[in-house]
Amino acid sequence: xxxxxxxxxxxxxxxxxxxxxxxxxxxxxxxxxxxxxxxxxxxxxxxxxxxxxxxxxxxxxxxxxxxxxxxxxxxxxxxxxxxxxxxxxxxxxxxxxxxxxxxxxxxxxxxxxxxxxxxxxxxxxxxxxxxxxxxxxxxxxxxxxxxxxxxx
Numbered sequence: 001x002x003x004x005x006x007x008x009x010x011x012x013x014x015x016x017x018x019x020x021x022x023x024x025x026x027x028x029x030x031x032x033x034x035x036x037x038x039x040x041x042x043x044x045x046x047x048x049x050x051x052x053x054x055x056x057x058x059x060x061x062x063x064x065x066x067x068x069x070x071x072x073x074x075x076x077x078x079x080x081x082x083x084x085x086x087x088x089x090x091x092x093x094x095x096x097x098x099x100x101x102x103x104x105x106x107x108x109x110x111x112x113x114x115x116x117x118x119x120x121x122x123x124x125x126x127x128x129x130x131x132x133x134x135x136x137x138x139x140x141x142x143x144x145x146x147x148x149x150x151x152x
Contacts, residue, residue: 020044021152022123028145029053030060036123036149042069046086054141057104058095062131064088064110078118085111090131099136106133108143121151 020038032050039045047063066086073081090108094100112127126146133139 022149023152024123024147024149026050026125026127026145026147028147029143030145032060034147034149036066042067044068046088052092056094056097058093060090060092062088062090062092062108062129064108064129066110068114079116081113081115083111083113085109090133092133094136102136104133104137104139105135106131106139108132116151123149123151125149 019040022034022036024034026032026034026048030048030050030052032048034046034048034050036044036046044066045063046066048061050060052058052060064086065088066084068084069082070085071083073083075081086109088108088110090104090106092104094102094104108129108131110127110129112125114123114125116123124147126144128142128144131141131143133141
């Protein structure tokens with residue numbers, strides 16, 4: 001838990017350079033609170049504090065550095081659908097099994113799409129991510145979810 005708190009504080013300190021902030025929810029695997037801070041027009045940092053629905057897993061914190069607007073798909077509406085990818089890390093508590101009460105740590109690689117609405121200032125997103133736990137044992141997970149964030 002100390003690792004989760006320390007990581008969160010580091011991300012908050014680094015996001016002081018952000019130009020745009022977002023806060024919302026994500027539903028899927030995991031389910032929780034999602035935030036994002038834009039670094040510039042094509043880069044951002046996201047973070048999620050959630051509960052994992054995967055077997056043997058509990059509270060999860062992950063954060064990613066995102067490369068946004070990699071591909072843009074025009075639509076009939078005013079806003080395009082935009083593809084992003086990133087690299088990050090995941091910390092998740094293990095609630096049962098051989099590593100009960102341990103924290104799994106490892107890299108995470110998300111790929112997703114976003115769609116923004118300007119009135120109200122809302123961003124919808126969908127994401128798939130590969131998470132490779134290294135500590136305390138190797139494990140590969142596929143996470144996915146859809147969500148919405150309000151843009152401040």
